[in-house]
Each structure stands twice: as C-alpha cells, then as structure tokens.
Amino acid sequence: MVKLTDVAKLAGVSATTVSRVINNYGSLSQHTKDKVFAAMQELNYQPNSLARSLQGKETKLIGVIFPSVSNPFFGELVSLLESHLFAKGYKVILCNSAENKEKERAYLQMLIANQVDGIIAGAHNLGIAEYERVGLPIISFDRALSNTIPIVSSDNYTGGALATEALLKAGAKKIVILSGINQPNSPTTERLNGYADTLKAADLQPITAEIDFHTAANIKALKIHQLLVDQKPDGVFCTDDLSALLLINEAQKLGLAIPTDLQVVGYDGTKLIQDYHPELTTIMQPIDDIATLLIDLLLQRIKDHHVALQPRYQLPVKLINGQTTR
C-alpha cells in the first residue's frame, strides 16, 4: 500500500509538504504542488484523507495529549474535554505522553496524516520546531509549543501572588516555593514570578525549590523532607496540590503542626482535592472553563485554519481557604 511518505520521496519533498498540498494549507508554490500531484498520480496514491478533504469531510476525532490521566488534574481535564467534545459530535483519541517523545511524535504524525481534525495538547517533550512543522489545528494548555499555537492557561501569575499573599497575611515570614523545573518560557513559571514579586514587595527573599514533575512520589517525599529540615520554612507554596499533600505528610513525620508551625498553600483545586482534602488551602484553576475554551478555540481553528486567535488566553483563579493556613 502506497504511503504518504512514498509520495514525499518521489516528489522530493517532506511528508509535511505533501500533507499541506492534500489539505490545501499554507503557502506553497505551484511548482511544488504540481510535483506532489504528479507523484500522487504516478503512485496511484488515494488517501482517505484526500477524498475526505476534497469532500470537506472531517474525521470528528480530536487528539488529546497530556502527560497522564492517572494524574487527577489531567484526569479531570480530559474527562471534561471528552464530555464537552462528545456533546459537539467529536470523539477523543487519548494520548498519555509522559516522558515519551516517540509517542508524542507519533500522535503529531497522526495529525499530519489527517487522521484527526485537531489536537489539544498539554505535553511538552518535543521541541517547538516539531510543533511548528505540523501547521494544522492545535491548541495548547499551559505550554509554549510554538508561536502559532494559542495557549490557554489559568492566570498563573495571579495564582502565585494570591498564594503568597495568603501565607504573608497569615504571618509566615520564611516562605518557600516548591515547584517543578521552571522553564523560562513556560506559562507555569508565572506562578514563580507572582510568588517572587509578592515576596519582594514585602521585603522578603524568595527561596525556590524545584523537583522535576515526573519524579516518583516516594523520591519527591524524601527531597521534601530534606527541604523542611534544611530550610525550616514557616510557609510553603506548592505549585501543585499533590506535592502539598506529600509536604503535609513529611511535616507531620517531623512533628511540625499545621498550620501552627508550618502553613501550606497548594495549586490546582481539583474536585478530588476539594472532596477528599477540603482542609487544604489552595488556588483553584477553573478546569471546566479551561476545557470549554480549549474546545471553542480548537473548533474555530478547525472551521477556519486562518482564523485570528490571541497567542494567550488566561482564565481567573480563586483562593480556596482551608485549614492549612491560619
């Protein structure tokens, strides 16, 4: 069976270029188009996708790429994406990309091969160049994937500021931020900026601790234990709720009373946390609004590949007061 890559090889162009010709997307010279069409004819290449795109037929499938639905935040977000997409006649192809570049690449190639109508991605194993190359509808959650891919986030800066203000107001003086590895361009790094600016305005020194998001929980717990021993903070802003739960467990092992000796604020505020850990003070992301906006933007771009979208969309966050702050 003739493949798109065979066409590309014969025409002497990339697979992406063939895909663009098929989908009539992007600016291509007539010369290139002619070469591709000639190769397609010579090989009798009849992709479903060609027939489909000539008829304007959609697959009604959306690729959804997140680190893993076993993480409660992504589990809830993907669950909402699936529900809202189903209501609009779309089905979800699920990709857990965690730490697997090849897998993320395979899903992007599906898009290039026109097997899904669009992608919603919150993963970031691959470089921006690979996302640039796709050139078809993608909307990102909380990740800088490419200059042409709009990003939907919660208002990470305000979230970081709100968390830090809550700790300051409750009397904490030595406030540590515990986060994943902060990439310079990542939207989540704004949580750090909101934290640092708020501390500086109060003449206090930021103290940052970074633990890679993918670290196993038991290793993360050991590192948190050491952090508490070394730094002796009286307040910690954890940029995700699960790390906050680990921190609380480790604090208890050290005999630290919460919130008397140590105050803690998390981030995410999933339904799981609100239902099963209502004691945790946290910053709640509007997960349902995030899902709705991601889908709205993606469907706009599927309908019209050239629709003008903003580079960034930020949705408001809320402080949920629990018993881990005074």
Add this chain to the structure above:
Amino acid sequence: MVKLTDVAKLAGVSATTVSRVINNYGSLSQHTKDKVFAAMQELNYQPNSLARSLQGKETKLIGVIFPSVSNPFFGELVSLLESHLFAKGYKVILCNSAENKEKERAYLQMLIANQVDGIIAGAHNLGIAEYERVGLPIISFDRALSNTIPIVSSDNYTGGALATEALLKAGAKKIVILSGINQPNSPTTERLNGYADTLKAADLQPITAEIDFHTAANIKALKIHQLLVDQKPDGVFCTDDLSALLLINEAQKLGLAIPTDLQVVGYDGTKLIQDYHPELTTIMQPIDDIATLLIDLLLQRIKDHHVALQPRYQLPVKLINGQTTR
C-alpha cells in the same frame, strides 16, 4: 445470515447508503444514520469482518468505556490500557460513560459501524440485551455485560474475605461493609459475599450499607456520618478507597480515633492512594495485570472472533497493611 440488502430494505434506504454508514463515508444526515443503525441492531447485522480484514481495513482504534477517568482507579487503568495498546500499535478512543446511556449506546454503535476494532468496557448503564446485539469483540472489566463477553476482575471474593479477616484479627467486633448498590449478577458483589461469609464463620452478623457509586462526595459524606452515628461500628470495610477517605474524615469530625476507636480497610490500592495515603489499609487490585489481560483477550478476539475464551478471569489481590487497622 443477514445481508446488507436486508438492512437496506428494513431501513428504507439503498444498499449504498448502508455501506456508507458502515464505512462512515460520504455526507449523510443523522436521521439516515439513525435509521440504518436501528435496522442493523434489530437484525443483529454484523458487517463482514473477513472482507474488511482482507482489505486491510482495521482501524487500529480501540474504544475504552469507563465511568470517568476523573476517578483515580479508572484514570490509572485507562492510562495503563493506553500505554500497552500504543505499544501494540493501537490507539484509544476514550468514552466516559458516567450515568449516560445515550453516550454508551453511541460508542457501541461506533463498534457496530466498524469504526473501532474492539471495545474494553467497565461501564454498565445499558442492559445486557444491547451488548448481546453487538456481536463483535468486547472484553469487560468487572461487569456482567452479556453471556458472550468475557469478564476480567480482581478476585473480589477473596478481597472481601481478606479485608474482613484483617478487621477481625485486629479485634473489631461490629464490622460494617460500605459499598455501592450491589447488583445480583455483578462481580463486585462478590466483595460483599467474601465479607458476609467471613463474618458468619466468626459468628458475627453482617451489617451492609449501600451508597450509589455516582453519589456526590459531599452527600456521601453526610450519609457516612449518619452511618457512624447510627451503627457505631468498630470496623468498616469500604469497597473503594475514596469512600474510606471520606469515612476517615467523618470519623475524625466525630472525635473517633483511628485505629483505636474505629478500624478501616479500603479497596483498590491505586498508586495515588499508595503514594498519598500510605496510612490506609487496603486491598490492592493488580491494575497493571488487569490492563494487560484485558488487552490480551481483546486482541485474541479481534484476530479470531470465534476464539474460545473463559467467561471469567480473576486476578489475585493483596492486603496492604497501613495504620488504619491495628
């Protein structure tokens, strides 16, 4: 044997139209599609899979139907299913069926219409008759869907017995089981049987409390609170870990010390619970083995629709001793 033309006649459309619906080809109104699906169901029409595979027309898509990936147990199971299926060249179409018959039906129709190669289902909104009618590869997790659909489960009976024995050994005398609604034919009802038989062997009386699985957590918490007040148990076997967490929270509100006044055993033992609630004594389901076996059986049946499979496959469970039992 029912032919495509029979379907066409009953639906009052042409054979070409039926073919187009089956292959999801061309533009068809929802009304037409619905008529054709209804006729296919009524006649139990099974599109010719042999012809399809001769044409190399496998979709390499597997439908995965569970209540919701926002539930940590299903989130972990679906995450593992996706990873293992990806390694075998399949992609996952995700369906969160929670309390939505129409949605579950729509996904089954996809299967009938030959848009996925098979389905792994752990949902049960629909009657057995609707699953009987599908007649194509489905493997079930923990649900009796039809006599012809194999069921993979953890060893629910032994799990119930182990949990109850742990509570007895730790000295509990008034042991309540807190579960979802027990259906007579459901594999999970075996947890109740394991509990009841173990208590009876110790000359104790079973006390059952049932709360519908889909009940919102805050309402469930109220019911659990009342249960603790009314029954004053000294041991509770919760047939899922999240209910155990709610129970522990409510017990603490009532000033009950755990495990001194009240001992608790959960069920599921997800990675999330082991990482973030290592204090909970629970029965661990072998989630990775469950995922592996579900896929192995499904791929066997996709390869050969008539392969002989057992009606039930049960995988061993383990007691994880935490600090909620003595």
